[in-house]
Amino acid sequence: MATDAPVSCTTWATALSSSSVPEPVAVSGSSLAGTVGQEIGASLASVDAELARRYPGDPGTRQPVHTVYVPADAFTATTLRTWGDRALAALDEHAPDASALAEVLGIPQELAEPVHDRVRAKLEREPVEDLRIDFEDGYGPRPDAEEDEAAARAARLVAEAYADGTAAPYMGIRMKCMEAAVRDRGIRTTDVFLTGLMRAGGLPEGLVLTLPKVTYPEQVTAFVRLLEAFEETHGLPAGRLGFEIQIETSQSILAADGTAAVARMIDAARGRATGLHYGTFDYSACVGVSPAYQASDHPAADHAKAVMQVAAAGTGVRVCDGSTNVLPVGPTRQVHDAWRLHHGLTRRALARAYYQGWDMHPGHLPTRYAAVYSFYREGLGQAASRLAAYVAKAGGDVMDEPATAKALSGYLLRGIDCGALDTAEVEALTGLTRAHLDGFASPRRGGLTVTAP
Numbered sequence: 001m002a003t004d005a006p007v008s009c010t011t012w013a014t015a016l017s018s019s020s021v022p023e024p025v026a027v028s029g030s031s032l033a034g035t036v037g038q039e040i041g042a043s044l045a046s047v048d049a050e051l052a053r054r055y056p057g058d059p060g061t062r063q064p065v066h067t068v069y070v071p072a073d074a075f076t077a078t079t080l081r082t083w084g085d086r087a088l089a090a091l092d093e094h095a096p097d098a099s100a101l102a103e104v105l106g107i108p109q110e111l112a113e114p115v116h117d118r119v120r121a122k123l124e125r126e127p128v129e130d131l132r133i134d135f136e137d138g139y140g141p142r143p144d145a146e147e148d149e150a151a152a153r154a155a156r157l158v159a160e161a162y163a164d165g166t167a168a169p170y171m172g173i174r175m176k177c178m179e180a181a182v183r184d185r186g187i188r189t190t191d192v193f194l195t196g197l198m199r200a201g202g203l204p205e206g207l208v209l210t211l212p213k214v215t216y217p218e219q220v221t222a223f224v225r226l227l228e229a230f231e232e233t234h235g236l237p238a239g240r241l242g243f244e245i246q247i248e249t250s251q252s253i254l255a256a257d258g259t260a261a262v263a264r265m266i267d268a269a270r271g272r273a274t275g276l277h278y279g280t281f282d283y284s285a286c287v288g289v290s291p292a293y294q295a296s297d298h299p300a301a302d303h304a305k306a307v308m309q310v311a312a313a314g315t316g317v318r319v320c321d322g323s324t325n326v327l328p329v330g331p332t333r334q335v336h337d338a339w340r341l342h343h344g345l346t347r348r349a350l351a352r353a354y355y356q357g358w359d360m361h362p363g364h365l366p367t368r369y370a371a372v373y374s375f376y377r378e379g380l381g382q383a384a385s386r387l388a389a390y391v392a393k394a395g396g397d398v399m400d401e402p403a404t405a406k407a408l409s410g411y412l413l414r415g416i417d418c419g420a421l422d423t424a425e426v427e428a429l430t431g432l433t434r435a436h437l438d439g440f441a442s443p444r445r446g447g448l449t450v451t452a453p
Helices: 009-017 034-043 045-054 079-094 098-105 109-125 144-164 183-199 217-234 261-268 280-286 299-312 332-351 362-378 380-393 402-418 423-430 434-441
Strands: 066-071 130-134 170-174 207-211 243-247 273-278 318-320 357-359
Touching (some): 034 045, 079 109, 079 332, 098 109, 098 332, 144 170, 144 183, 183 217, 217 261, 243 261, 280 299, 299 318, 362 402, 402 423
Parallel strands (some): 066 130, 066 357, 130 170, 170 207, 207 243, 243 273
């Protein structure tokens, strides 16, 4: 926000000497004792500590643009590559060139080539950013011996993928929930999977765990206890294991006492919560939405995600949108209809600051990346010029809000991380290195305290 330029003492003296004021105006000093400030600081010390604990800010790590769920019995060493190949085949069959894809999705023609080329490159290089091996709804109830074997197998395949460089940036499991009927099974699957990773060489950096169908904060507390016990058993640093909380019930948004239960869940996680994932269809069914209207843009979904977003703001916990169950399969016309739906929902989510969502089918990957890439590329010029202007004025007589630089840097960094933007083009437009962008976006990125490059 612009302010008036500061006026120097010399300017004031000149003005006064030429005016009718007979004598200089004395500058008054402070009148409060220094102990007042010390007393106030002491009285707010606990508040300062609480703010730092509860609201540490964004973690400064890469956030994947999506999460892909694959049933545990269907996951193999080639799953990631198979999804990429199937997505490329769908693109070749139903939108073989840039103009065709742009026409189907309504992408501006000036963005058609760069978006299409980057989508293809992404599907060839890194088709899935975040993979969850599913032991919950996508897997269902199985004999204990069978699920034990599947969990051990999942650990072995994940460890091998990270070892040979074929892993997605983030991988992990969704276990069964903490409800009484499946609690023991969920605990055992988590234990078997994590133990398998430890025996294979340790926990990978990209490990992610997802706890589904959380209704009460006490279920989060119980899962924290499980992870603490595992860390203690294996001599891991306290807090090494984090997890996502899946929001699929109305009680997780509004508790019986009228409070926002999701905020209490974040607190119950004691710093381990990394994300809140919205479950479109379980939540919709929970509040009585008819199947034909169950979608991530339903008003009930918007309300739930808005509460999640406010509860998570500043905590470092990220919000993930849900999915669509309309699959891009069948004849081209049907695929195009499903693509337009998925593309529109993804763009809608991005505009509402939900930078991650679920993808349920390989055919969703082309439209996921097309929506994400067009979102960042169409805003590149404006974001870069605004940030460059902020930096140029940082030492002058115009001072924009630091939040502006933070938001603009975050936008550019997310675009770089997913492949929509190149570091070199962002640096050319802003004059800022990646380290400078990190410093503006979040102190937790380990970047710089930045005023100018």
